[in-house]
Structure formats: structure tokens, C-alpha cells
Amino acid sequence: MSRSDYSWIYPSQTNDGNEAGSLSAYRRLYHGIRAAILDGRLHPGERLPASRDLAKSLGISRNTVVTSFDLLTSEGYLETRVGAGSFVAGSLPDRDMHADPDRKSPTSKTASDRPLRLSQSVKRMLEYQRRFPRFRVARPFNPATPDLDGFPFDLWARLLRRSWRAPDIDLTIPDDPLGLPLLRGEIAKWLRQSRGVNCHADQVMVVSGAQQALDLIARALVDPGDIIATEDPGYEGIRGVLASSGAMVHPIPVDTEGLCVDGLSQTRSPARIVVTTPSRNYPLGTTLSLARRLSLLQWATSNDAWIVEDDYDSEYRYDGPPLSSLQGLDSDNRVIYVGTFSRVMFPGIRLGYLVLPPTLIPAFRGMRGFADGVPAPTAQAALGTFFAEGHFGSHVRKMRLRYGERRAHLKSLISETAGDILSVMPSDGGLHLCARLIAGHDDITLQEKMVKAGLDCRALSSYYHDKSPENRENLPQGLVLGFAGWKKNALSESFGELIEIINRSN
CATH class of the missing domain: 1.10.10.10 (Winged helix-like DNA-binding domain superfamily/Winged helix DNA-binding domain)
Structure with a gap:
């Protein structure tokens, strides 16, 4: 050179x-x-x-x-x-x-110049990606935000440290794809006592949240072209993860008695899976009636189908004890029960669970080994102790009282100051209220204005399956208002801003 x-x-x-x-x-x-x-x-x-x-x-x-x-x-x-x-x-x-x-030469291309080839699975999933705004800090009235000030993080930190002082073999070399035995046993005990779920520890699989649970279910039980029935309205994240499997997502209407089971007979072939929230539809808050629960179980048996029971926040029922699960009525092992700790504890815990019918356990155990192997054991160990020492039940009882007061406060704000604008839909629990707009407002337009004002308010119509422009006028207009994460004075102040925005939109 x-x-x-x-x-x-x-x-x-x-x-x-x-x-x-x-x-x-x-x-x-x-x-x-x-x-x-x-x-x-x-x-x-x-x-x-x-x-x-x-x-x-x-x-x-x-x-x-x-x-x-x-x-x-x-x-x-x-x-x-x-x-x-x-x-x-x-x-x-x-x-x-x-x-x-x-x-580079004049004819060369950078990665950004080349056409991006995505899998059909990802393309189907992205059609359902959530379109809600993302605030770095939770803002009123986000419907999925719990009260983080109410969680005992000091205690949680001590439990995490204790797990590592003298870790046993399950923690240092975890080898069971279903999760740590201690936590699975505590989850099964809690579900039997509080929700009437018919299960034992061997049926429980620990997952990183409800989304992963649904992904595993779709991988195990759905082939491209199969039909999956979902509630309409419903959580859009459910549709996205299920659609990635190549299944045809078919919306089934929800009315005052919950999922319209008769709508299942209107698909071109029987659905392979029905995903439902029988304790409380998201976002309407309606509960599946006993008659329809029994009808749905009979339909699943007759059509060799599976029912996924998404029980996302049933711990928080304010008008009585938690309702018994659909799974507890199932005598034919057709129900897969899904739960999460993101709302009852804090979103960052990233832990949930499946309760599997016995016949599915071997397949899910084997499949999990090819997915993410063994779920991270540290938080599992702390959560198992959190259950075993009674802290989980104590936390739920404390937060149920606190959330009940905030829910009553928001309902009174609506009835006393906005009764001519909003009408609260019946619901006996959860972390949010669903309120219909009485006047002729477009909820999507209102959501956009509220986001600009710093309010994380959700439009009811955005939860429906068909949001095409030609169907917009047929969709119910309303607001989904979370109340759990904010004190009464913050709710009052934010609700006043919300009403001002609605009044200025007239």
C-alpha cells in the first residue's frame, strides 16, 4: 500500500x-x-x-x-x-x-429502499393493531390502569430478595414449561375458592400475560381457514393475536345478556374456538346470563369446539362476591380459562395463567418448550409467596373497597353534572365505566380532542369489529372511562375538562 x-x-x-x-x-x-x-x-x-x-x-x-x-x-x-x-x-x-x-454506487439500494417482505401471519396481525394513543404516564381515563400507589412494592421487593437468598433447584434450573409448582398450586387454590374453577395445579400453566395465552391457544388448536368467534364489541388485541394464525375472526354480537349464542349458528361452518368474557364483557360490562352459559356449553359439545374464557378482572365486583366461572359449569372439558395479574397487581409484572382441560396438558407442555421454554422464575417465586402468606387476598380486598368508592364517585359525577350528555351502562364491576353519548356526538372525534387535552379517553365505537366508514353511523357512540388509577379529586378535575370538551363540540 x-x-x-x-x-x-x-x-x-x-x-x-x-x-x-x-x-x-x-x-x-x-x-x-x-x-x-x-x-x-x-x-x-x-x-x-x-x-x-x-x-x-x-x-x-x-x-x-x-x-x-x-x-x-x-x-x-x-x-x-x-x-x-x-x-x-x-x-x-x-x-x-x-x-x-x-x-454507495448510484444503482445500489439501502435496506429502506428495498420492498419489505412480511409474513402473512404478521400482516393479518397488524390489521388489528391497537389504534389508541400511548401516554408515557397513565392519564385519566385509561381503562386498564390500576392504582399503583395502592400496591405494596416494599413488600414485593422483600419477597423478590428472599427468593434469591437461598434459591432452590426450581428457581436456579427451572425445567417445567408449565411454571413453578408453588405458584401453580396457589393459583389453583385461589381460583377454586374465589371463582369456582374446577382445577388442580397440574392444569395451570403460567404465561407472560393473556396475549401469550391466546397465542399459545391459537397455535395449538387453530389451522388456517378455521373460524374463531369473538365478542362484538371486544378487545382488539384478542382479534389481532388470533388472526395471525390464519383463522377467520367472526364477530358475534353482545347484548344485555352477553354473547348472543344464537349468532354462532350463522357462520359458514362451526367455529373452532369461541372467545368470551362471561363475567364482564369488555368494554360494555354486561354479564353472560346463566341460560346463555348453559347454551354455549351445549353448543361447544355438539360442535366439537373450544371455549376460551377470558377472565381479565373478575376480582373486582362491587355488587356482591365474584361470579362463578363458566369453566366451573363445564362437565365436558371444553373451556380453557385465561387470567392475568396485570390489573389486579401492576402491568409490569407480566404474568398470567391458563387453566387447561386435562387432555390438552401434554400438547401445551411440549409446545411451550419450543416457544419460550420455561417462564422466568424470579417473579413467579415472589408471587407464589405473595399468595401463600395471604398478601394477595388482602390486596384484592383493600383495592376492591378503594375502587368501589372511586366508581361510585365517577357515577355520581356523571349523573349530577352530565346526565343530559352521558348515560352509564349497567355493570357490576371492573376498572372502568361505559357511558353512552345521549346527544349526536361522534365518539372518535371526541377521543381525538380529549387526547390533545391530555385525557386518555376511549371511544366505544372503536371496540367494534366493523369500523368501516359506511358502518360508522350504525355503531353505538359512547366513552369508556377508567377510574381505578386516580383519586377522587383527580377524577373530578379531569371529568370537568372532559365535559368542557364535549360542550365545545356542540
Whole structure:
């Protein structure tokens, strides 16, 4: 290489734009030589200067040059020839992939120029991606926000530390894809006592949340072209994860008695799975009546179908004890029960569970090994102890009283100050209220205005399956108002802002 100045090979910046000064000297030289090789300034077979000469030219130590050359040689960028020195490798198949974009030829394309090829699975999923705004800090009236101030995080931290003081084999080398035995046993006990679920620990699978539970169910039980029936309105995230399997998502209307079971007979073929929220539809809050529960179970047996019972926040019922589960009525093992701790505790815990019919346990155990193996055990161990020492039940009872007061406060705000604008729909629990708009307002337009004002309010019509422009006028207009995460004075202040926005929209 007949060059007298090698300063260009010891850059002030790396080829990704980062300051080279933050790198060690040998890494800085390494990045400079590699970039020169990949963008063509150093050619295959070209000889590099001797390490002593290059060190003197750049004003760095010879050891720095030798270390850089060794690393480049081990990665295949350089070749060493005994007695001759170091040369640029003759074959570098990834040259064009890593070329400096500022030096590319006029006909070359960057990754952003090339058409992106996504799988059909992802394309189907993205059709249902949530369109709600995202605030970095939870704002009124987000319907999924619990009261984080009410959770005993100091206690939780102590339980996490205790788990690691003398960890047992299940924690250090977890090998059961279903989850830690302690937690599964406590979940089964809680569900039997509080929800009337007919289960034992061997049927419980710990997952990272309800979304993963649905993903596993779809992988195990659904083939492309199968029909999955979902509630309409319903949580859009459910439709997205199920649609990725290639299934046809078919909406079934919900009325004052819950899912309209008769609608299941209107599909071109029997649905493979029905996903329902019998304790409380999201977002309407309606409960599936006993007559329809029995009818749905009979339908599943007659059509060799599965029922997924999504029980997302049944701990919070204010007009009596929690309702018994649909699974508890199932005598034919057709119901897969899904629950989550994100709302009853805090969203970041990322833990939920499945209660599987016995016949599905081997398949789900094996499949989980190919998904994410074994769920992370640390939080599981702490949660198992949180249950076993009675903290979970105590927390639920405390928060049920607190949320009940906030719910009553929001209902009184609506009836006393906005009775001519909003009408609260009947519901006996949950972390939100659903209120119909009495006047002729467009809830999507109102949601956009409220977001600009810093209110995380949800439009009722956005939860319906068919949101096409031609169907917009047929959809109920309303607001979904979460109350759990804010004190009464914050609810009063935010509700006043909400009403002002609605009045200005007239």
C-alpha cells in the first residue's frame, strides 16, 4: 500500500456515527480498517503496512495495532502470510451489505429502499393493531390502569430478595414449561375458592400475560381457514393475536345478556374456538346470563369446539362476591380459562395463567418448550409467596373497597353534572365505566380532542369489529372511562375538562 498518510484509517467517528473517542484505541483502529475494507477503500489482497510503521504513523502503540490486526484476522477481514505481513482477505461476501451508504454506487439500494417482505401471519396481525394513543404516564381515563400507589412494592421487593437468598433447584434450573409448582398450586387454590374453577395445579400453566395465552391457544388448536368467534364489541388485541394464525375472526354480537349464542349458528361452518368474557364483557360490562352459559356449553359439545374464557378482572365486583366461572359449569372439558395479574397487581409484572382441560396438558407442555421454554422464575417465586402468606387476598380486598368508592364517585359525577350528555351502562364491576353519548356526538372525534387535552379517553365505537366508514353511523357512540388509577379529586378535575370538551363540540 503506497500511502504516506494513514490518518484516514484511524477515524474520529465510527461508521455508525458514534464518537470514536469513546472507544478504546484498538477498537477505534479496528473500526477504521474494517470500514475501509467494506466500502472498498482497501481492496482484497492489498497489503497493510507493518504494525511498527502503522503505529509510528498514527502515533499509537504497536500493541494497539497488533491487537486490532489480531481481531480483524480472527473475524476474517485480514489474512496473515508468514514472512510477508497482513493482507486484506480475498473473499468478503458481505462487502455490499456493509458498505458505507455515503459511498454507495448510484444503482445500489439501502435496506429502506428495498420492498419489505412480511409474513402473512404478521400482516393479518397488524390489521388489528391497537389504534389508541400511548401516554408515557397513565392519564385519566385509561381503562386498564390500576392504582399503583395502592400496591405494596416494599413488600414485593422483600419477597423478590428472599427468593434469591437461598434459591432452590426450581428457581436456579427451572425445567417445567408449565411454571413453578408453588405458584401453580396457589393459583389453583385461589381460583377454586374465589371463582369456582374446577382445577388442580397440574392444569395451570403460567404465561407472560393473556396475549401469550391466546397465542399459545391459537397455535395449538387453530389451522388456517378455521373460524374463531369473538365478542362484538371486544378487545382488539384478542382479534389481532388470533388472526395471525390464519383463522377467520367472526364477530358475534353482545347484548344485555352477553354473547348472543344464537349468532354462532350463522357462520359458514362451526367455529373452532369461541372467545368470551362471561363475567364482564369488555368494554360494555354486561354479564353472560346463566341460560346463555348453559347454551354455549351445549353448543361447544355438539360442535366439537373450544371455549376460551377470558377472565381479565373478575376480582373486582362491587355488587356482591365474584361470579362463578363458566369453566366451573363445564362437565365436558371444553373451556380453557385465561387470567392475568396485570390489573389486579401492576402491568409490569407480566404474568398470567391458563387453566387447561386435562387432555390438552401434554400438547401445551411440549409446545411451550419450543416457544419460550420455561417462564422466568424470579417473579413467579415472589408471587407464589405473595399468595401463600395471604398478601394477595388482602390486596384484592383493600383495592376492591378503594375502587368501589372511586366508581361510585365517577357515577355520581356523571349523573349530577352530565346526565343530559352521558348515560352509564349497567355493570357490576371492573376498572372502568361505559357511558353512552345521549346527544349526536361522534365518539372518535371526541377521543381525538380529549387526547390533545391530555385525557386518555376511549371511544366505544372503536371496540367494534366493523369500523368501516359506511358502518360508522350504525355503531353505538359512547366513552369508556377508567377510574381505578386516580383519586377522587383527580377524577373530578379531569371529568370537568372532559365535559368542557364535549360542550365545545356542540
